[in-house]
Amino acid sequence: MRVQVYESSNGESLVQLLKSILLGLRNGHSLGFRLFVRDLKAGLEASLLGYFWIALPALASAGLWIFIQQQKIISIGDTALPYPVFVLIGTTCWTVFAESVNKPIQRYKSAMSLMVKLNFPREAIFVSAIYDLLFSLVLKVVVLFVIIAALGVVPSIGWVGILFFALGSMFIGVSFGLLISPFGVLLNDFSRAINMVMPFIMYLTPVVFTIQADSFLGKMQVFNPVTPWIESARNILTGAPIDVYALGLWVGISIVLSLIGLMLMRIALPIIVERAGS
Amino acid sequence: MNEEVLVKVEGVSKKFCRNLKRSLVYGGSDIFKGFLGIEKSSDLRKEEFWAVNDVSFEVRRGECLGLIGHNGAGKSTLLKMLNGLIRPDKGRIEMKGKVSALIELGAGFSPFLTGRENVYNNGAVLGFKKHEIDAKFDDIVAFAEIGDFIDTPVQNYSSGMKVRLGFAVAAQLEPDILLVDEVLAVGDMGFVLKCFNRMDKLLQNTAMIFVSHSMPQIARMSTSLLMLEKGKQIIYSNDISEGLAEYYGRFKSEIGDYQGSHDVDLNKISLFSKGEDITNRTVVEVQYGADLTIELEVNFKRKVINPDLYIVFYDKEQRGFAEIFNFKDQVKISEAEGVMRFSSRIPELFFTQGRYSITIALKEESEVTEILFRYQSAIYFNVVGGYHGWVPVQINPTWSLTN
Numbered sequence: 001m002r003v004q005v006y007e008s009s010n011g012e013s014l015v016q017l018l019k020s021i022l023l024g025l026r027n028g029h030s031l032g033f034r035l036f037v038r039d040l041k042a043g044l045e046a047s048l049l050g051y052f053w054i055a056l057p058a059l060a061s062a063g064l065w066i067f068i069q070q071q072k073i074i075s076i077g078d079t080a081l082p083y084p085v086f087v088l089i090g091t092t093c094w095t096v097f098a099e100s101v102n103k104p105i106q107r108y109k110s111a112m113s114l115m116v117k118l119n120f121p122r123e124a125i126f127v128s129a130i131y132d133l134l135f136s137l138v139l140k141v142v143v144l145f146v147i148i149a150a151l152g153v154v155p156s157i158g159w160v161g162i163l164f165f166a167l168g169s170m171f172i173g174v175s176f177g178l179l180i181s182p183f184g185v186l187l188n189d190f191s192r193a194i195n196m197v198m199p200f201i202m203y204l205t206p207v208v209f210t211i212q213a214d215s216f217l218g219k220m221q222v223f224n225p226v227t228p229w230i231e232s233a234r235n236i237l238t239g240a241p242i243d244v245y246a247l248g249l250w251v252g253i254s255i256v257l258s259l260i261g262l263m264l265m266r267i268a269l270p271i272i273v274e275r276a277g278s
Numbered sequence: 279m280n281e282e283v284l285v286k287v288e289g290v291s292k293k294f295c296r297n298l299k300r301s302l303v304y305g306g307s308d309i310f311k312g313f314l315g316i317e318k319s320s321d322l323r324k325e326e327f328w329a330v331n332d333v334s335f336e337v338r339r340g341e342c343l344g345l346i347g348h349n350g351a352g353k354s355t356l357l358k359m360l361n362g363l364i365r366p367d368k369g370r371i372e373m374k375g376k377v378s379a380l381i382e383l384g385a386g387f388s389p390f391l392t393g394r395e396n397v398y399n400n401g402a403v404l405g406f407k408k409h410e411i412d413a414k415f416d417d418i419v420a421f422a423e424i425g426d427f428i429d430t431p432v433q434n435y436s437s438g439m440k441v442r443l444g445f446a447v448a449a450q451l452e453p454d455i456l457l458v459d460e461v462l463a464v465g466d467m468g469f470v471l472k473c474f475n476r477m478d479k480l481l482q483n484t485a486m487i488f489v490s491h492s493m494p495q496i497a498r499m500s501t502s503l504l505m506l507e508k509g510k511q512i513i514y515s516n517d518i519s520e521g522l523a524e525y526y527g528r529f530k531s532e533i534g535d536y537q538g539s540h541d542v543d544l545n546k547i548s549l550f551s552k553g554e555d556i557t558n559r560t561v562v563e564v565q566y567g568a569d570l571t572i573e574l575e576v577n578f579k580r581k582v583i584n585p586d587l588y589i590v591f592y593d594k595e596q597r598g599f600a601e602i603f604n605f606k607d608q609v610k611i612s613e614a615e616g617v618m619r620f621s622s623r624i625p626e627l628f629f630t631q632g633r634y635s636i637t638i639a640l641k642e643e644s645e646v647t648e649i650l651f652r653y654q655s656a657i658y659f660n661v662v663g664g665y666h667g668w669v670p671v672q673i674n675p676t677w678s679l680t681n
Contacts, residue, residue, distance in 0.1 A: 001454070006362055008491040009317055034402045037390050038395070045390040117381045119362045120403055182309050187302060267312040273307050274294075274364045 014263075021262045024123035024186065032127025035111070039128070040135065053094045054136045055143040058095040065208040080238040085148050089237075090207040092144045093169045093230045097138050098198050100173025105131045105184040105191055108265070112185075112276050115269065122269055126178070126246060126262060133170050141166050158236040165236075168247060168254075169229040171205045175254040176225070178261025182268035185276065206230060225250055281451065282374070283358065284485035285337040290369035291509075292355055293322055300325055315644055320368050329355045331509035332369070337502075339454070342486040344500030344518065346525065351506040353489050357381070357457050360487065375454025378404065380461050383444025389433035389523040393424060393443055396432050400447045414450045421472075422446035439478075450478045456480060459489045481559050493595045497522060519633065522594050538651025542582060542640055545617065546575040547657050562657070564627055566664020571623045574638065578614045580658070582650065585614045585642040589622065592655065594633045599670045628674060630667035633660050 012020070044050045065087045069076050079086040107129040108115075115122070141163050149155060177184075184190035202208075204217065205226050210220050221227045228246040235242050295301035304323060311318055330352040337343045345353050347455065354541070358364045359371060361379050386403040387396045397418055401411040411418075419428050422488035423444040424435075432440060445461070458477070478485070488499050496503070503521030505513035515521030534678075536544075548557045550571040551564045564570050572589065587609075589602040602622060609620060642648045665672060 001375045004362060004371075004373045004377070006359060006365055006373075007369075008320065008365060010369050030408065031402045034399050038386070038391060038399050041395075042390045044387045069435075114385055114403060116358075116363065118379060118403055119377065120386055120405060182313075183306060186305055186309070247420060264309075268309040270363065270365045271308050271312070271357075275298075275301050275305050 005087055017263050017266060018259065021123060021259070021266060024121035025127065028124030032124040033131055035124065035128040036135070036250070039110075039132070043153075051139060054139045055087035058088070058091040058140055059143065059147075061095075062091040065091070079210055080240065081234055082151065084151055085153055085237070086234060087208050088144055088147060089233050090230050092140050093166055093233055094202055094205065094207045094226065096133075096140060096166050097169040097173040097226045097229075098202075099136060100133050101177040101194060102171045102191070103133055103192075104174060104177040104181045104261070107132070108181055108185045116273050116276050122265065123262065126265075129172065133174065137166055137170055138163075153237065156237075161236040162233045165229045165233040165247075168251065169226050171224040171258070172250055172254040175257035175261060178265065179257055181261060182264045182272075186268070201226075219246030222246070225253070225270050255271075273276070281338040283336045283662075284339050284374045284616070285343075286361070286369045286370075286372040287333060287335050287336075290333050290356070290359060290366045290639070291320075291328055291372055292332060292352075292359060293326045293367050294329040294355070295323070295326045297325045302484075307594050315553070318367070328509045330359070330366075330506070333504075333506070333509075333511045334369075335504055335511070335514055336501075337455075337485040337487060339485050340482060341501045342488055342499050344496035344503045345487055345489045345506070346491070346496060346503065346522075347506035351664045352509040353506055353510075354459060356506070357459055357487065357489060360455075361457055373455055376452075377455045377457070378448070378451040379457040379459070380445075380448050380452035381457065381459045383441050383448060383461050384425050384432075385444075386434050387440065387444070390431055393428040393435070397428075397443065397447055400444065401450075401582040402447060404451060406450070410450075412597050412668075418439050418443075418446045418450060419678055421449055421476075423469075432478055436507060438466065445469075445473055449473070452480070453484060456484045458486065460491065493522065493525075494504065497595070519594070522633075536651065538640075538649075538653075540651075541578075541580050542650040544574065544651060544653055545577050546573075546639075547636075547638070548573040549657065549659060557657070562659040563662050564629075564659055566631065566661055567626050567628060569623065570659075571621055572628045572636065573619065573621045575617065575619050576614075576640065581613055581615045582642045583613055585611065586641040586643055587620060587622075587652075588639045588641065590637045590639075591629075592635045592637060593670045598637075607651040627661065628664075629661045629670050630665060630668065630672065631661055631663070633658060634670070635659075 008156065044236060047053065049056075053163075062084070066084050068074060069083050069087075081089075104126065107125050110170045112129075114120070115125075130141070144162070145155070145159060181189055201224075204220075205211075205224055206221075207226075207230065211221065213219075228243060228250060232242045234240075296302055297453065304326075308318055333352075334358060335343060339497075345356065346352050355364075357365050357379070357393050360373065361377065361381075362373075384396070384400060385401045391399070398411055406414075419425070422439075422445070424439050424443055427435065427439065432443075435443070441461075456477075474495075480578070481499070488496065490496050490499075500518050502516045503513060503518055503525070504511060505521075505525055509669070510676065513521055513524050515524065548555055549562060549564075550556065550569050550573065556562050558566070574587065576587075578585070584606070587605040590598045591600040592598050603649065605620075605622075635658045637652070638656050640650045640651040642650055
């Protein structure tokens with residue numbers, strides 16, 4: 001028979017913690033999927049445009065930048081791809097990333113009313129966030145494909161690569177989001193700070209313009225987790241080389257950060273639930 | 279009682295902070311310490327207090343612990359610790375087996391989805407697999423008595439229907455330990471009875487912890503009683519009737535023993551049964567069906583016109599259930615002054631086994647009626663032996679076959 005002991009200190013070793021997280025991911029998987037479906041259906045209920053809202057932000061900001069570029073309001077310089085295709089890939093990957101950073105905090109917060117009352121594998125919330133993001137990502141990428149096809153890009157096997165690179169920016173985003181969740185769920189200041197900082201980071205990233213490789217900003221791009229994904233997604237269409245090592249490194253980093261984030265959440269949730277009231 | 283102990287709580291305490299901002303700061307620092315593996319201090323910090331303070335108890339399989347106390351006494355906090363939602367700051371909790379909580383019925387219900395979809399969602403939150411719900415689905419709908427509404431969005435349900443559906447799903451649980459928090463406060467009588475029957479059935483194989491403000495429900499379900507007050511455990515009894523008696527004993531003073539003008543004092547109350555004064559025995563006991571005489575010594579410090587003594591019997595749940603109001607018909611005095619003794623004899627007392635109290639009031643009926651004193655629960659007595667009924671009073675009519 002399973003025996004649970006609750007004491008002041010969790011007294012769990014890192015290995016035990018990791019084990020219980022993996023177990024939680026397995027046991028909480030179907031619940032996580034249910035929660036995702038539930039919220040997806042509920043979210044559509046009082047909305048006319050429905051799923052369209054998921055793809056809209058990337059299109060709107062791309063549309064704005066295409067307009068700015070055509071009107072020559074600012075000079076963006078030469079892009080290897082036609083500018084509309086260039087900027088659409090950029091904004092798609094960027095919105096995937098930005099959404100992924102915010103999603104864990106959002107999900108944990110909205111599940112708080114359940115978490116203060118019932119004991120279920122907390123990793124289910126993470127699973128529901130992942131499903132939520134995957135759904136939104138696929139929708140965004142499909143819309144992107146439809147539009148770039150309409151802009152005259154010939155469909156190729158490389159498009160699968162674009163899907164993969166969008167996934168990469170999602171996972172790196174989620175891992176950062178998870179890492180700030182312990183404090184972000186507790187204090188609203190964190191969500192506000194993220195919302196404020198995100199646009200800045202966007203303009204430090206080659207989302208809507210190119211960044212000169214030999215400039216200071218260009219050199220700093222090795223520290224930018226989104227840049228390799230966006231650039232690879234473009235390079236795969238132009239045939240330019242893809243920095244596989246950088247991508248692999250960021251994949252590794254995002255896995256490690258996610259696991260650390262999940263462990264931190266395990267430690268933090270009882271303390272957060274204590275303060276959430278009922 | 280040699281069943282295994284499933285719930286073992288040893289010296290458990292939990293502190294909370296009164297101030298929200300400070301609480302968040304403490305929370306942040308506690309999370310940080312948790313990450314670094316630094317032991318949290320178990321002392322109170324500024325503006326903190328013990329929400330649960332040094333509580334210990336055990337519950338075995340087949341037992342039900344009734345958890346009572348005023349709002350804010352720490353009942354829900356204790357339950358959250360038992361459920362593993364929050365960690366104790368001191369002490370140790372050991373839970374053996376599968377734990378389920380009936381804390382909020384219909385947790386995870388989404389108003390836009392149909393009853394059917396919500397049954398699956400709610401079930402998933404409670405830990406059921408899909409095939410388990412598939413198998414139990416018809417039982418759930420039948421138990422909830424909502425019929426065709428099962429395919430209607432839950433936002434169109436009445437609050438009673440939501441609770442019924444929520445309980446119906448939860449009723450399918452088969453845990454080793456069940457935590458129940460005040461979930462049966464709503465719903466119509468018929469459904470509440472059904473829920474109790476279901477819980478009775480569960481109890482045979484479960485260790486239950488039952489929080490309620492309703493003493494009849496506690497008396498009905500529980501085998502032991504724990505009362506919290508400001509986080510401290512002030513009553514813990516493995517005998518439910520003893521525990522309840524102690525609980526009501528504590529209430530005595532709160533209800534206000536004695537209210538009156540002090541123009542008239544009740545000097546003394548004595549109880550006699552079978553010719554003996556039983557008042558000062560350690561246990562004041564009356565045999566079922568025996569006689570009971572209540573003797574009162576009243577000191578009228580001023581002249582009282584048309585005095586009327588009124589006696590009420592209360593059961594252990596502080597419900598009045600019998601009264602004596604024929605004083606004036608039999609004691610014909612129009613004025614009273616000085617020390618007077620009255621005696622009231624009940625030839626046969628057919629009260630069911632249990633603990634009762636007597637409340638005595640004196641009225642003056644001159645131009646205006648005035649209550650001169652009222653002594654709530656002035657004396658307690660137990661009735662022993664004889665018939666154990668569902669209600670306090672038995673009456674013994676003459677029966678005959680009439681066809």
